[in-house]
Amino acid sequence: xxxxxxxxxWEAHLVRRAAGEPDLLYVDLHLVHEVSSxxxxxxxxxxxxxxxxxxxxxxxxxxxVPTLGLTIADPMARAQVEALRRNCAEFGIRLFSxxxxxxxxxxxxxxxxxxxxxxxxIVCGDSHTSTHGAFGALAFGIGTSEVEHVLATQTLxxxxxxxxxVRVDGRLAPDVTAKxxxxxxxxRVGVGGGAGHIVEYRGTAIEALSMxxxxxxxxxxxxxxxxxxxxxxxxxxxxxxAGRPYAALALDHWRGLRTDExxxxxxxxxxxxxxxRPFVTWGTNPAQAVPVSGVVxxxxxxxxxxxxxxxxxxLRYMELTPGTPVRDIAVDTVFLGSCTNGRIEDLRAAATxxxxxxxxxxxxxxxxxxxxxxxxxxxEEGLAEVFTAAGAQWRAAGxxxxxxxxxxxxxxxxxxxxxxxxxxxGRQGPGARTHLVSPLxxxxxxxxxxxxxxxxxx
Ligand SMILES: CC(C)[C@H](C(=O)O)[C@@H](O)C(=O)O
Ligand code: SF4
Numbered sequence: 063x064x065x066x067x068x069x070x071x072w073e074a075h076l077v078r079r080a081a082g083e084p085d086l087l088y089v090d091l092h093l094v095h096e097v098s099s100x101x102x103x104x105x106x107x108x109x110x111x112x113x114x115x116x117x118x119x120x121x122x123x124x125x126x127v128p129t130l131g132l133t134i135a136d137p138m139a140r141a142q143v144e145a146l147r148r149n150c151a152e153f154g155i156r157l158f159s160x161x162x163x164x165x166x167x168x169x170x171x172x173x174x175x176x177x178x179x180x181x182x183x184i185v186c187g188d189s190h191t192s193t194h195g196a197f198g199a200l201a202f203g204i205g206t207s208e209v210e211h212v213l214a215t216q217t218l219x220x221x222x223x224x225x226x227x228v229r230v231d232g233r234l235a236p237d238v239t240a241k242x243x244x245x246x247x248x249x250r251v252g253v254g255g256g257a258g259h260i261v262e263y264r265g266t267a268i269e270a271l272s273m274x275x276x277x278x279x280x281x282x283x284x285x286x287x288x289x290x291x292x293x294x295x296x297x298x299x300x301x302x303x304a305g306r307p308y309a310a311l312a313l314d315h316w317r318g319l320r321t322d323e324x325x326x327x328x329x330x331x332x333x334x335x336x337x338x339r340p341f342v343t344w345g346t347n348p349a350q351a352v353p354v355s356g357v358v359x360x361x362x363x364x365x366x367x368x369x370x371x372x373x374x375x376x377l378r379y380m381e382l383t384p385g386t387p388v389r390d391i392a393v394d395t396v397f398l399g400s401c402t403n404g405r406i407e408d409l410r411a412a413a414t415x416x417x418x419x420x421x422x423x424x425x426x427x428x429x430x431x432x433x434x435x436x437x438x439x440x441x442e443e444g445l446a447e448v449f450t451a452a453g454a455q456w457r458a459a460g461x462x463x464x465x466x467x468x469x470x471x472x473x474x475x476x477x478x479x480x481x482x483x484x485x486x487x488g489r490q491g492p493g494a495r496t497h498l499v500s501p502l503x504x505x506x507x508x509x510x511x512x513x514x515x516x517x518x519x520x
Contacts (some may be wrong), residue, residue, distance in 0.1 A: 064322020166433025176306025245392025
């Protein structure tokens with residue numbers, strides 16, 4: 063019987079297998095950031111160890127850094143960043159610091175440099191490491207003690223998860239993006255729908271996606287509990303990697319990185335791509351989502367008592383009434399950015415909507431490129447001008463308003479349309495309310511001040 067891609071990569075990285083123990087896997091690329099690494103370096107130091115393969119390790123300042131200026135005012139944030147700087151200097155790890163031309167969100171920078179490649183194992187002390195699966199890599203988030211293990215040994219003990227196929231055929235409508243697709247997938251399977259599985263996205267709708275779109279899709283695999291998400295590499299992947307600074311093309315090897323025809327997944331979910339509409343979350347988990355053309359649901363619509371009570375609680379926190387048309391929900395903040403939607407293609411999409419239009423009075427829009435390279439490219443293409451002319455704020459790279467670890471925080475009681483990936487209570491600031499959307503919906507919403515699909519503006 064044939065094999066699933068994830069298992070092929072797993073077996074190719076096996077260092078040791080023993081009965082009753084997790085497999086020991088070799089790690090090809092280890093990404094590090096300021097939030098999840100300090101204790102790991104402390105542990106290394108205490109044990110008198112060095113970093114085993116510093117040249118396979120790359121560190122980034124992204125979560126705690128400001129997107130205006132180079133001064134880190136918050137003492138906690140500054141301490142984290144300074145610790146990373148000291149640790150990288152001491153252990154010989156390359157670090158992209160605030161102010162560097164290559165700095166940015168780790169999940170945006172590594173693919174952009176060509177460091178993320180098909181068939182690799184990639185880990186980072188960060189749940190959205192699943193992003194890198196877009197290249198047909200096996201990429202997953204790890205905890206801080208595992209970060210220490212990888213730093214010390216370049217290996218990681220792991221048990222092979224089950225495999226899940228998410229098949230999407232059909233053609234996505236022009237105003238439907240990978241963000242809408244992943245929100246639709248999560249709404250279908252539920253927040254725990256991928257738990258314990260590595261997901262492979264397949265089908266004609268997936269094959270038609272750009273690399274940026276595949277990254278958006280894989281990025282949010284973790285939001286329905288999946289251990290990792292991936293797309294088999296193809297011509298789109300090779301074309302993206304060609305000419306990137308660190309990508310040595312290995313086409314013969316990469317072409318073999320496919321799930322065999324007769325391989326069997328532990329689970330399969332099928333969606334019709336043509337039926338997906340621009341989506342938005344109304345609640346406080348990513349599965350609580352409906353089309354922009356829909357209405358806020360009533361808790362009674364959900365049979366599962368847990369889902370129903372989660373809906374009741376979410377409606378309270380979000381201050382929303384069942385039956386309210388989504389298009390009537392007013393926002394005061396729009397955030398375009400994050401490792402989900404902070405890439406050049408996302409900025410281009412938003413700019414097509416904002417060109418010649420204005421951000422509505424009373425709405426603050428932050429446009430935060432995922433990396434300084436994306437920022438430079440957007441400036442070169444004239445996108446930055448479109449955003450500033452529309453009245454949006456044009457910022458430097460970082461996680462920014464995706465989470466409340468830096469100065470870009472929402473005030474209590476405010477409401478956003480956000481292209482990020484998490485809408486938990488307080489995620490964008492204590493008491494702040496988040497509606498997850500695509501870049502197109504974010505831009506259209508900025509123009510009207512209410513949740514709006516791009517097509518609504520025509
Ligand atoms: C801070 C970090 C460990 C965290 C993660 O693991 O994802 C963050 O990136 C997030 O998105 O919540
Ligand atoms: S942009 Fe958001 S989701 Fe991505 S790594 Fe940063 S905090 Fe996590």
